[in-house]
Amino acid sequence: xxxxxxxTVVDSRITIRNLLHGEGSxxxxxxxxxxxxxxxxxxxxxxxLYDRHGSDLFEKITEQEEYYQTSTELEILRRIAPLIMDxxxxxxxxxxxxxxxxxxxxxxDEMRRAGRLEGYGMLDVSESxxxxxxxxxxxxxxxxxxxxxxADFEQPQPxxxxxxxxxxxxxxxxxxxxxxxxxxxxxxxxxERMHDDDAFLIGFDLIKDVExxxxxxxxxxxxxxxxxxxxxxxxxxxxGADFDLSAFDHRAFYNEPESRIExxxxxxxxxxxxLIDLDLTIEFVAGESLRTELSHKYTRRSVEQxxxxxxxxxxxxxxxxxxxxxxxxxxxx
Ligand SMILES: C[S@@+](CC[C@H](N)C(=O)[O-])C[C@H]1O[C@@H](n2cnc3c(N)ncnc32)[C@H](O)[C@@H]1O
Numbered sequence: 001x002x003x004x005x006x007x008t009v010v011d012s013r014i015t016i017r018n019l020l021h022g023e024g025s026x027x028x029x030x031x032x033x034x035x036x037x038x039x040x041x042x043x044x045x046x047x048x049l050y051d052r053h054g055s056d057l058f059e060k061i062t063e064q065e066e067y068y069q070t071s072t073e074l075e076i077l078r079r080i081a082p083l084i085m086d087x088x089x090x091x092x093x094x095x096x097x098x099x100x101x102x103x104x105x106x107x108x109d110e111m112r113r114a115g116r117l118e119g120y121g122m123l124d125v126s127e128s129x130x131x132x133x134x135x136x137x138x139x140x141x142x143x144x145x146x147x148x149x150x151a152d153f154e155q156p157q158p159x160x161x162x163x164x165x166x167x168x169x170x171x172x173x174x175x176x177x178x179x180x181x182x183x184x185x186x187x188x189x190x191x192e193r194m195h196d197d198d199a200f201l202i203g204f205d206l207i208k209d210v211e212x213x214x215x216x217x218x219x220x221x222x223x224x225x226x227x228x229x230x231x232x233x234x235x236x237x238x239x240g241a242d243f244d245l246s247a248f249d250h251r252a253f254y255n256e257p258e259s260r261i262e263x264x265x266x267x268x269x270x271x272x273x274x275l276i277d278l279d280l281t282i283e284f285v286a287g288e289s290l291r292t293e294l295s296h297k298y299t300r301r302s303v304e305q306x307x308x309x310x311x312x313x314x315x316x317x318x319x320x321x322x323x324x325x326x327x328x329x330x331x332x333x
Contacts, residue, residue, distance in 0.1 A: 013138045019151035020125065029238055030278060037275070037282050037290070046177050046293040047152065049231050052128040057227040059100055064219040068212065069173060072325040073203050074103050080318045081110040084329060087316065088199045090167035092119035094160060096153045096190075097174040099124060101133040104169065107201075108141060117141060121160035123149040154182070156189030166198045173205035173325070176260070176296035180306075183296075187310025191332050200312060200330045204298040208324055210254045213297065217252035217261050225250035228263055231292050240276030247271055251289065260296040264289035303328055 006018040029048060036043045050058065062070035090111065095104055101122060111117035120137065124130050130148045137146055147160045159166065168190055175183055190200060205213075217224050228250045232243035248265040255262050267284035274281045284290075298306075304314050307330050316329035 010134075011138070013144065014134050014146045014148065016131070016134075016148045016150065018127075019149055019155075019157060021150075029234075033235060033239055033275065034278050034280060038280070042282075042284075042288070042290040044231060044235075044290060044292050047125050047154075048234055049227060049292065050124075050126040050129070051230070051234050052126070053233070054227060054230045055099065055126040055129040057223060057230060060223045061219070061227060062102075064221060064223055066215045066219045068216060068324055069203075069205055070103070072320045073171060073173075073327065074106065076318050076320055076325065076327050077103055077106045080316075080327065081106050084167070084199075084201065084316070085110045085114055085116075087329070088165070088167050088197075089114075089116065090165050090199070091116045092121065092161035092164040092166045094121040094123070094166055094168045096123050096168070096170045097172065098122035098133060099126070099129050099172070101137065103171055105137075105140070107167070107169065108137070108144070112141060117144060119145045119147065119161040119164060121147040121149065123151050123153055123157070125150070125152055154186060156193070159190065159193045166194070168194065168198065168200040169202075170200070171203040173203050173295065175202055175306075176205055176298070177294055178296075179294065180296070183306060184309040187307065187312055191311035194332045196332065198332070199315065202328050202330060204303055204326045204328060205295065206319065206323055206326055207259055207297045207299055210256070212324075213254050213261060214252065217263060217295070218250075222250075224252065224263075228252075228265060228292055232265065235275065239278055241273060243273050244271070248290075254297075258296075259298070259302070260294050262291060263293040263295070264291050298326070300326070308333070 008016045010016055061067050122130055127150045134146045134148050151157055178186055229245050232245050235241040236243055247268050251264045251266045252261055266289045269286050271284050272281055300317055307314055311333050312330040313333045314328050315331045319326040
C-alpha cells in the first residue's frame with residue numbers, strides 16, 4: 001500500500017485518489033520490466049498496455065466486428081440489469097478496471113430509474129480513461145458522486161462508500177487476464193471487504209470454438225496488433241529503451257490445455273535491446289517471444305470453482321443465447 005494517498009476534489013462531485021504514485025507504490029514499471037524481461041520466457045504484465053494511447057486503442061478494439069466480447073456482454077447486461085437491481089438494490093456501484101465505463105451506464109441508468117443512484121467508485125490504472133469517464137458521468141447523472149481511484153486492483157484497497165449497499169462490478173472478462181492463482185487472490189480482496197448485502201457482478205468470456213476466440217485477438221484492421229506493440233512504445237518512452245517495433249510480430253493464439261488466449265510479441269530476428277534507465281541489455285533469438293497478456297476462458301463449472309477459491313459463491317448466472325459470454329453475480333461465502 002502506498003504510504004501517501006493524494007486526494008483531489010475536482011468539483012463537489014468528483015474525488016480523485018491517486019494510489020499509484022505514492023511512496024512505496026507497488027506499481028513499478030522499472031522493477032517489473034527488469035524482472036519480466038530477464039525471466040525465461042520473457043513476460044510483461046498487461047496493466048502496462050494501458051497508457052493513454054493503449055486505453056484509446058482498447059476502446060477501438062471493442063468496436064471491431066471480431067471482438068464479440070463487448071457487444072455480447074452489453075446485450076446480457078441490458079437484459080438482466082433490472083433483475084440485478086431488484087435482487088441487490090444497490091445505492092452505490094464500484095467498478096474494477098472501469099476503462100471508459102460505457103457498458104456500466106446500463107447499470108447506472110437502471111439504478112437511476114429505481115431512484116437509488118448515489119455513488120459510483122471507479123478504479124483503474126489508466127488515469128486518462130478514469131478522468132474522461134468521470135467527466136461524462138457527472139454530466140449524465142446530475143446527482144451522482146464519483147470517486148476515481150487511480151490504482152492497481154491487484155493491491156487490495158478499502159472499498160469506497162462503506163455506508164451504502166454496494167454492487168461491485170468487474171466487466172470485460174478482465175478477470176481472465178490474471179494467472180489462475182492470482183485471480184483467486186484478487187477475488188479474496190473484495191470478498192473480505194464486502195458486506196453480506198453487497199454483491200459482485202463479473203463478466204466471463206466462455207470457452208467456444210477456437211476460431212471465434214482467436215479471431216477476436218487478430219482483428220483484420222490490426223488494432224489489437226497496435227495495442228500489443230504499444231507496450232514497446234511505453235518501454236521506449238518510460239525506460240529509455242530502443243525496441244524497434246517493426247522487428248516484432250503480433251501473435252495471439254489459443255492455448256487449449258490452459259483454456260486461454262496468449263498474446264505475444266515475437267522477435268523477427270536475433271536482436272539486442274538496451275533499456276538505458278535500467279542499465280540493462282537483453283537479447284532475443286529469432287522467434288523468441290515476449291508474452292504480454294493472458295485471457296482465460298471459462299465454463300460455469302470453472303467459474304464456480306474460481307469463485308469458491310476466492311471466498312465467493314455464485315448467486316446468478318446469465319449467458320447470451322449462443323453461450324459466448326456470461327455474467328455471474330456472486331456473494332460472499
Ligand atoms: C480489458 S479492459 C476492460 C475495460 C472495461 N471494463 C470493459 O469492460 O470494456 C481492462 C481495464 O482494466 C484496466 N486495468 C488493467 N490492469 C489493471 C490493474 N492491474 N489495476 C487496475 N486497472 C487495470 C485497464 O486500464 C482497462 O481499463
